[in-house]
Amino acid sequence: MIYYTAAIGLIIIGLYIVLTKRNLIKVIIGLDLFETGIFILLVCAGYIKGGTAPIFSKAKVNPSMMVDPVPQALVLTAIVIGVATLALALSLAIRLYHHYGTLDLRKIKELKW
Amino acid sequence: MVSPILLIAIPLGLTFCIPLFGFISKQIAKFIPVLGMLFNLVVAISLIPQVMEAPFTVSLGGFPVPFGINLVVDPLAVFLAGLIALVGLLISIYATYYIKKGDTQSYHMLYLLLLVGATGIVLTGDIFNLFVFFEILCISSYALVAYNRDKPGIEAGMKYLIQGTVGSGLILIGIALLYGQFGTLNIAHIARYIHSATPLSVFLPMALLITGFGVEAAILPLNAWLPDAHSSAPSSISAILSGIAIKMGVYAVIRIIFTLFGAHSLLHYVLFIGLLTLLVGEFAAFRQKNIKRMLAYSSTGQIGLIIFAFGLASAMGIKGALFQITAHAFAKALLFLAVGYMIYHSGSMEIDSLAGMGKKIPLVSIAFTIGVFSLIGFPPFVGFASKFLIVKATLAQQDLLLTIFLGFVLLATVIEGAYFLKVIQTIYFKNNKEQENQPQHSTSLAVAIPICILMVLIIGIGIYPEMLNKILSSAASMLLDRGGYIRSVLP
Numbered sequence: 001m002i003y004y005t006a007a008i009g010l011i012i013i014g015l016y017i018v019l020t021k022r023n024l025i026k027v028i029i030g031l032d033l034f035e036t037g038i039f040i041l042l043v044c045a046g047y048i049k050g051g052t053a054p055i056f057s058k059a060k061v062n063p064s065m066m067v068d069p070v071p072q073a074l075v076l077t078a079i080v081i082g083v084a085t086l087a088l089a090l091s092l093a094i095r096l097y098h099h100y101g102t103l104d105l106r107k108i109k110e111l112k113w
Numbered sequence: 114m115v116s117p118i119l120l121i122a123i124p125l126g127l128t129f130c131i132p133l134f135g136f137i138s139k140q141i142a143k144f145i146p147v148l149g150m151l152f153n154l155v156v157a158i159s160l161i162p163q164v165m166e167a168p169f170t171v172s173l174g175g176f177p178v179p180f181g182i183n184l185v186v187d188p189l190a191v192f193l194a195g196l197i198a199l200v201g202l203l204i205s206i207y208a209t210y211y212i213k214k215g216d217t218q219s220y221h222m223l224y225l226l227l228l229v230g231a232t233g234i235v236l237t238g239d240i241f242n243l244f245v246f247f248e249i250l251c252i253s254s255y256a257l258v259a260y261n262r263d264k265p266g267i268e269a270g271m272k273y274l275i276q277g278t279v280g281s282g283l284i285l286i287g288i289a290l291l292y293g294q295f296g297t298l299n300i301a302h303i304a305r306y307i308h309s310a311t312p313l314s315v316f317l318p319m320a321l322l323i324t325g326f327g328v329e330a331a332i333l334p335l336n337a338w339l340p341d342a343h344s345s346a347p348s349s350i351s352a353i354l355s356g357i358a359i360k361m362g363v364y365a366v367i368r369i370i371f372t373l374f375g376a377h378s379l380l381h382y383v384l385f386i387g388l389l390t391l392l393v394g395e396f397a398a399f400r401q402k403n404i405k406r407m408l409a410y411s412s413t414g415q416i417g418l419i420i421f422a423f424g425l426a427s428a429m430g431i432k433g434a435l436f437q438i439t440a441h442a443f444a445k446a447l448l449f450l451a452v453g454y455m456i457y458h459s460g461s462m463e464i465d466s467l468a469g470m471g472k473k474i475p476l477v478s479i480a481f482t483i484g485v486f487s488l489i490g491f492p493p494f495v496g497f498a499s500k501f502l503i504v505k506a507t508l509a510q511q512d513l514l515l516t517i518f519l520g521f522v523l524l525a526t527v528i529e530g531a532y533f534l535k536v537i538q539t540i541y542f543k544n545n546k547e548q549e550n551q552p553q554h555s556t557s558l559a560v561a562i563p564i565c566i567l568m569v570l571i572i573g574i575g576i577y578p579e580m581l582n583k584i585l586s587s588a589a590s591m592l593l594d595r596g597g598y599i600r601s602v603l604p
Binding site for chain 1: 241245248252255256259262263264265267268269270271272274275278279281282285286288289292293296298341344345
């Protein structure tokens, strides 16, 4: 239960940062926290306390004590995707800084409705 | 028989071979997307006769279906894969001429990657795999929006990235919740057991998934990124984003509602949101001075119409929606390509600067006119056939409320006509003093070929809409037949 609380807490903190902070780098950190929260949520879905890796060649391991490997595979994939997104976000932030000389989102408003 | 896996594998392989080909010659890179999409188009067409008989599944890596990832090859998937390949092919021919500045090699890589993502989305039968392909599509489009590295491009790319990342995070939470409840990721497998769960525990993942995919689909409250991204990207990218990428969001939303959750009670709400999206998009487009922004808002409106037609949830309505997807993909691709070429010559995106283009580059101006006529829905263009089908499907429901809604849809079409015809008037009948003495430009072949093919398609299908009738009917009935989908995947 505590893991789920932590995961959802991280997700909410991340979203709060994305929505309220004015500095672009902080927004990107918020996105990262948001994603990390989701990863923990995913891992929790397959976690068993005191469980072991699901390797069937080992003798005398009770199958009900094996951790579900699928969420871990999902999280690995999602981490790779998250890295790609964050790398792109940071490189765009660098470009943005070159153009505007600031990372304050209130001052970056070339495009309007 | 060609395996449908190749639809994804060959373009993906070619994408990462582009830097290798770069060692031989820098010029090869721009022809690789053409090659990959030509291959996909041929494979998709060759698969059509087979899927019309019976849809089939392909399990990847030889794992049996609920455990491994599977591709579901049904008429809808093959039709959309063919559409992606066709539009992608034409735009990649255009890009061989259009993209000259910057790191062209990475442009072509990202472009092909975007199309791989789109093809994967329509073929996959696994919800996490859907998410992965969706992210491939999204990340490559964030990068492509910012390709020009100018102020608006970077800013729009950043906005798109932040909203898109939050959206895909929501999708992942939805997937985590579904996996926690059902212990499987296969769409058909979840769909089979979804009604055994309590409605409340299913509602949360459904809301998260629809919101997440809705960001890419630009459904009304989630479409703030769209006008910026579509107007600041290079025109060839605007064309592919508008023609293909947002449709993938719509496809995912529809797949989730119809197949995964079977939530038909939600569709009235979907229909209403579609109508709102349509009206807001068209009204916003009306007051734009920038031609690409106008087209971008018009895309929002058209997406609203597509969602409205899906919300009707009758076989004819879905057929109309699929027809509208085709019509909009062709027309908007044509419009963005034509406008891109005009901007290339006038150097400005303001509508006033397009004055006199009718004389200067006649072929492109005619293409623009045909695209606009098709989008508004004049006969004999393809837009007429699709809008007519949607109107017919709405009236067939014999519901007073729907008839009133239909009035609003037609009002939106009138507004669309008003602002687009204003642009056409500027192109043909206003004289631009500076450019009057300039000679006629002959249009480059790499621009003329895709534009002409798109014009022929728009007029050809418009005159003879029966051409797509059979595959669209069977795609629509497959989408409604949830039990059939489950049985075809899990015997």
